[in-house]
Amino acid sequence: MVGTAAGAGLATISYPIPTTDGATIDRANKVILVRYQGMVHALARECPHKGTMVDWQPEQNRLYCPKHKSTFTANGTRIQGKAPRSMDRHPIRLEGGKLVVDTATVIEGDGANWATTGVKVG
Numbered sequence: 001m002v003g004t005a006a007g008a009g010l011a012t013i014s015y016p017i018p019t020t021d022g023a024t025i026d027r028a029n030k031v032i033l034v035r036y037q038g039m040v041h042a043l044a045r046e047c048p049h050k051g052t053m054v055d056w057q058p059e060q061n062r063l064y065c066p067k068h069k070s071t072f073t074a075n076g077t078r079i080q081g082k083a084p085r086s087m088d089r090h091p092i093r094l095e096g097g098k099l100v101v102d103t104a105t106v107i108e109g110d111g112a113n114w115a116t117t118g119v120k121v122g
């Protein structure tokens with residue numbers, strides 16, 4: 001399911017396109033892949049407050065930080081809590097029918113290019 005794209009650097013990971021809305025956590029690489037409102041985003045799993053690993057709560061359709069209880073929508077937008085911003089994202093693109101995520105690059109939550117970082121899916 002998870003693999004390194006051929007010819008790419010070690011920080012590039014490919015994933016199949018999720019077929020349903022929700023989140024998949026790649027624990028080894030600290031990436032949360034989410035499909036939400038016709039978009040797929042690759043979120044950095046570390047909470048933007050103190051770096052605790054954020055979890056997905058499917059029954060509430062939200063992301064949750066257990067350390068200080070910050071919450072985020074499925075696409076990483078901050079709802080409430082001590083987190084000072086929305087969750088950070090990684091650049092993501094479609095290539096050969098797969099999603100390719102550049103985990104070496106972090107786009108800070110709510111910063112320049114954050115809102116447009118994602119891939120539109122059918």
Ligand code: FES
Pocket residue numbers: 047048049050051052065066067068069070081082083
């Ligand atoms: S580490 Fe996540 S809210 Fe503090």
